[in-house]
Amino acid sequence: MSTTNTPTAAQPQQQQTPPPPPEITTEELTAKALNKRYEGLTTVRNKAVKGKGAWYWTHLEPTLVRNTDTGLPKAVKLRCSLCDAVFSASNPSRTASEHLKRGTCPNFTSSVAPPVSAVSPSSSSSPSHHRKRQSSGAVPSRLNPPPSYHVTPITVVDPSRFCGGELPYSAPPPPRLMLSGGKDDLGPLAMLEDSVKKLKSPKPSHALTLTRSEIESALDSLSDWVFESCGSVSLSGLEHPKFRSFLTQVGLPIVSKRDFATTRLELKYEEARAVSESRILDAMFLQIASDGWRESLVSLVVNLPNGTSVYRRAVLVNGAVPANYAEEVLLETVKGICGNSPQRCVGIVSDKFNNKALKSLESQHQWMVNLSCQHQELKSLIKDFIKELPLFKSVSQNCTRLGNFINNTAEIRNAHRKYQMQEHGESIMLRLPLHCKACVFEPLFNLLEDVLSSARAIHSVMHDDACKAVLMEDHTAREVREMVGDQGFWNEVEAVHALTKLVKEMARRIEEEKLLVGQCLPLWDELRAKVKDWDSKFNVGEGHVEKLVERRFKKSYHPAWAAAFILDPLYLIRDSSGKYLPPFKCLSPEQEKDVDKLITRLVSRDEAHIALMELMKWSTEGLDPMYARAVQMKERDPVTGKMRIANPQSSRLVWETYLSEFRSLGKVAVRLIFLHATTCGFKCNSSLLKWVSSHGRSHAAMDRAQKMIFISANSKFERRDFSNEEDRDAELLAMANGDENLLNDVLVDTS
Structure with a gap:
């Protein structure tokens, strides 16, 4: 039985397929990017020419x-309108500094030069540049002191220039300035001048002023972000000086961790708890999902018939946990949610205790x-392969030996x-x-990926003249060389890698799509077909x-798989x-009997014969x-x-209405169809798990951790965002450099 048995809608009338669009060549794509x-x-x-940009655009075209x-x-260039010189357009600001400010352009004079503040860090006549020119020649001494500069106190710094502003071109160049502390004195000097000006002519402050409601709304959003990040944002980081400076600049008060x-x-937790309790009470029945028994923090989630999930609580576990303890936790959770109506909980899905605890509760x-x-x-199926297949054992040993030989x-x-x-x-x-027994x-899989991606390099090493002496003298090296030269070795490595990747991809897919119980039989049929092709x-x-x-199929099989597959209208066949x-x-x-x-x-017993009819x-x-x-x-x-299915809830709703x-x-159908067959959902980040493990014995610490997890998890469920911030950050940092053009565009637009 495969998914090909799934019926589809009536075939639409055949339409003439439009001709494929013409293929775009690399040259055309490059030309399009250059035009842009x-x-x-x-x-x-x-x-810029209209006065809304940098000064140098007047001279660069x-x-x-x-x-x-x-x-x-084929290229975009910048042409100097003063001397007709042509430059690369990758960094206009740098071109202006090199060509115009440093006097490279023969026709660029002080009459057309931009105003340069005496204390501007970017000025060619700044103290830093003066010191650099001195360092290239003789070192100044007491016998040859540097020239002194006459500076009018207080009036040497324009704060707007220090902040990056531009003065009109007609402004005369200010005198040079030497400060004992170097360019680091520029900021304090600008602040001093600003203070003197305020004392001379006090003006009303133009700082951003917010109303009380606006401030409270902003802090409310800030607290949402902190708690929903669930440990990714440090509470102590709220008192970082830079963050406090940011709050002050936008008109918000300093917050307290x-x-x-x-x-x-407490306020956010009470709000989230009220919403979750309302959703649970509104549902006629529910399912408990228990995830994390293989880790230190067990998450208990409530799955509702409408396709939504609500986080319930977290349980801290240390080391191996007996099955009867898991049964106690699950039963306690059911009673805590359903109270005197345990029939509302129509099922449990768990990631480890699927033999004793689950069967005991079901009986x-x-x-x-x-x-x-x-x-x-x-x-677990992949672990079965590694433990019991001779192919996996031999490939693991051979690749480990090859890796040790190359690395060492x-x-x-x-x-x-x-x-x-x-x-x-x-x-x-x-x-x-770390050691051979850890090849699980x-x-x-990582080792196989590296070996296959380096296959050409490994072959080249075995024929490298510089390595011949090593490859001939050592017995192990000769064995490794013979193994690398054997095509059977590479076929086995590729086979193990392909089978592992096949199962990993299926596991990833059911995690993303939130596998339901009616999809289990088609899933395993698909796996059988793929293994046969492999x-x-x-x-x-x-x-x-x-x-x-x-x-593995028989070990995990449940009669509900077959019943949900038969009762779900999604799998009806025309x-x-x-x-x-x-x-x-x-x-x-056997499955029909199930x-x-x-x-x-x-x-109930009274309804059994009616249900079969x-x-x-x-x-x-x-x-x-x-x-x-x-x-x-x-x-x-x-x-x-x-x-994808346009409306997944239709399968259940058609039983409750039509x-x-x-x-x-129908009572059985609506309860079976919505059941999840995987516990995948909320994932705590490593920083919070580490924190919980180190403070697990503190009642106050665990209480706050529970509340933060509750707020974060329910926020993710509401947004249907089941990704992990750490995984997203890793993907972002691992991005290729293919966005250079976009980055250059941004730099140009802001120059």
């Missing part, structure tokens, strides 16, 4: 240089459907770096696990991989008569074609570009 840059420079110059053969632009950690935290409460997290099951042998390491630089423009050492999951491509599995997949019927033919005989057993368990009616009549097509309607995701005649079966 030329237009940007021209716009900036036009504004953008020029578009074209290719004599093609006529396309103690106020944020007490009064404002005690027959209305519950308790599932194991499929994201963790796929990660100086001649080989240097040659490897050289060929990496030629191949990729950078050199890295192969990422080896990520460490092994085996036929590399021919190294010998059937062992398929056996491990089946074993037959030859035009009816949309449930896909019973995709189930095995559907009957689960439905009868989830209803309604199931037979559902299997023969199905759903009205118009409603079925409406449920299965898809749209393109504007972010990923993939097709299919209301199925009274007993």
